[in-house]
Amino acid sequence: MVVFMKKTKNYQNIEAFLRNHGSLPLKRYSYSDIKKMTNSFRHKLGQGGYGGVYKGRLLDGCYVAVKNLIDSEGNGEEFINEVASISRTSHVNIVTLLGFCFEGLTRALIYEYMSNGSLEKFICEKDQSQTNHSLKWETLYQIAIGIARGLEYLHRGYFGLAKICPKRESIVSMIGVRETIGYIAPKVFSRNFGTVSHKSDVYSYGMMVIEMTRGRQSNNVGVDNSSELYFTQWVYERLEVDEELGLQGISNEEDKERVRKMIIVSLWCIQTNPSDRPIMSREVEMLEGSINSLQIPPKPFLSSPRSAPRDSSINLLS
Template sequence: MRNSPPSKSSSNVSIRGGASELPTKRKSTTIVGTVLGIVSALAVALGIFSVFIWRRRQTDRYADSSDSFLRMFSYKELKIATRNFKSQLGRGGFGSVFKGSLPDGTIVAVKRMECSRQDEKQFRAEIRSLGNIHHMNLVRLRGFCAQGSRRLLVHDYMPNGSLNSFLFTSQSKSKRRVLDWKTRLEIALGTARGLHYLHEECRDCIIHGDVKPENILLDSNLSPKLADFGLSRLVGRDFSRVLTTTRGTRGAVTQIQQGKTINVVEKDVVEAADMEEVRRACVIVLLCIQEDDEVRPSMRQVVQMLEGKMEPQPPQIPSYAFMDKHVDQSDIDSYGSYSHSVLSGLLV
């Protein structure tokens, strides 16, 4: 066109040019916006990932993720879940228990520990041990809170409360719910299985140290769940020497020795009971409260006897540990003393 001769006529000329020759302002703005968007998205993703890793590491400090996973709650979360610890379910030597509801609607029992003599490292070790314990007759530990000096444990909620509320309620028999013999025997058997697991089958063998009807909880099907296992170590409490006393009347023992087992069980329960099962249970009671540890059965043997796989042999020389004497609780618990609290309670 530059070399063409000038022309007096006017005409339109179309020219095709490259993109690089066009104005670049809009293109630059688009590129910058895209880059900033990508960087922002990466920053958000990195932040979320960092928070997840931090929470996972915090939880892993307390629980071995290869075996279990315990949720770490904040104190504020549990305060909200329990409505500022409003609904108290019970109170024991280790602290108070409150009913709570998690955001997903799950009902839980929150135990607020009264004290813990252990430092954070020791507490983590005990939590790791408890988090690895799983058995159908033990109350499940869902999570915990270790914030400052606060120590709380979160367990599954048991709708039927404790065995104690069925056996030793202040209500009259006409108003309270009476457990039939089959149910009582199943509760005793389930409790024995739970203790056997703690003594011999879990990775870190545990002596309960505080077995009593208050610590035997019942689910919606009246299946027993042993609670508060391992807590004596958790709070650094010494249970090596305790005063153990007889509940009920000592004449339970005399009736059993004389073969009058029908007098041991409540009248409205014995009428529908299998008397051979009652006799067997009574003999197991006598064996479990022997002072001589060579006579007392292990929890494995107690389970076998309650299942009918092993015949219990009455002790020839009665010697009862639970007659207002000081005894070594850890030694007694190892050999099945739970029966004094459980089986004796179920019978009388």
């Protein structure tokens, strides 16, 4: 009875909190609305570390992507604060939040639907003849810059992984990030690496760029293609002696320069010591600047030989 009264009081507090945020440019949906728009969660688009993403359709016919959050903790005020913060973002490289659901234990976010799908299907598809090579290196390079610009924008308001971690903790539940472990900075799992900060996002960005380049690895280069660790070590050694990287689809000198920039920047991003990782604004400068101004970073220490599980909803705010 005491527990029920406590939950009821918390719920009343959140409802009052929502009324005070009545000017939010978002629509609040009920759980019933969510079930209707997703046809009872029938069409799953992907699974991220914090929940499944489902295709939905609004009454006006517009398609949306609904992220049903799992393992939600707290009384909901932090979630609503995050919704209020995200609703104020506006950037060409960030998917738009259209609405949310807060009802009982249900927490869901409704985003605009990206008809081209996730980046993952373009960089991890086994049948490279149909998908990977449909994106030229110039396009992948521009995607890397666009994502970096989006993160730079979010970091100005200090969004990112540091916002979802309790301030008193430096470890995120392994259950909560089970689908995206390969993209998570070491310090998220161990206090020995420091506290979670925006540099954790930098690490994740670097691992994503590594995946973008590893997806174009030739089959005859003699390196284990099952692990980011082995690929990273291999490509670093190639950079040190200025050898060809052996990646598919490089057709001219401009491509060679783009690929080299992407790899050097990604290696800087995954440095073990967070203070050695450049901030996102610097990452953008490095990608857009001259290749001659880039220095090869110290060899990063990656402790896990295990490949990251595929996250089929790779995008900036998924």
